[in-house]
Amino acid sequence: MAFSPLIQKLIDALCCLPGVGPKSAQRMALQLLEKKRDAGLNLSQVLTQAIEQVGRCRRCRTLTEDDVCGICRSVKRNESLLCVVENPADVFAIEQSGEFSGHYFVLLGHLSPIDGIGPDDIGVTDLIDRVADGHVEEVILATSTTVEGEATAFYIAEHLASQGVSVSRIAHGVPLGGELEFVDGGTIARAMSGRSKI
């Protein structure tokens, strides 16, 4: 052991970050201590502040330090459209596309009976209450295309069937700019079965 106990503790703590192993953590720790002490102190302060203050939006369940998030507060957005996603990162990805101007509902996960994650854990009851409010006309299910994401979308669609709202699922198929030869068989099968007339 060549690092002092405190430096080793910092290296171990940095390993909690996704994608960071012992080698990158060592590089990060030494670089913070050698050259970036101000940035490191700032990171430590912002991290504490975020962990203490960030909670869930009361309306859409996304992560935010406010009681109700910016998108839910905005008067410019279309209240009749509600897009259901798994994570706050998905909200970001959809916002980047510029194609959607409705509201979101963030599940913060997907149904996973094997891990004990049921409908209540991902807020399906809150979602049904929200739709029952009456403002929503269409629910767009944008959960991921994994088995769990599909199952979650199917479960939600079934439970919204009696509410008199239109329920849709985002299109699956070959991504833009994708070479057909590198696309997997499952995606091509979905692109075929979901074909549209031109």
Place this chain on the structure above:
Amino acid sequence: MAFSPLIQKLIDALCCLPGVGPKSAQRMALQLLEKKRDAGLNLSQVLTQAIEQVGRCRRCRTLTEDDVCGICRSVKRNESLLCVVENPADVFAIEQSGEFSGHYFVLLGHLSPIDGIGPDDIGVTDLIDRVADGHVEEVILATSTTVEGEATAFYIAEHLASQGVSVSRIAHGVPLGGELEFVDGGTIARAMSGRSKI
């Protein structure tokens, strides 16, 4: 903008880590807030503590929270051997090899006139004082094999010439397990000129 200001601030702060761009920083921030709040709080505390307490070892200049580091304090190590390296990470790499039982001197950088880094910034005077103490019999220069590292080694060797100690440079050549066809020309040239009789 789909993230709240505080989450965006955390993403920006995480970008100070080496090898972390906006996309990885976003992933880190969301994962810390969604699933790893305890680990995140621990990281923030350890980071503050390390930045406040870790300084340089009075004898070898490596990073440590103690006045004198563990290696310099150890009575089991050979005082007559002194290995000069650029960074604390180099000390770790040499310790891992298990081949060296002497003391270290960490420059915390290399000579780089273009960036205004001169001999005093990397502690060459401290090194000469240390050698003048009289315990050191051999100085092993293990600075890196970049142009700056070579220049630093050459500069130190020149300034130690009058001290009556033996000065050596670690061997350069083909790494163990390396296929000759993938080794660069400069390394092969050094391996050739530094050949030894078997």
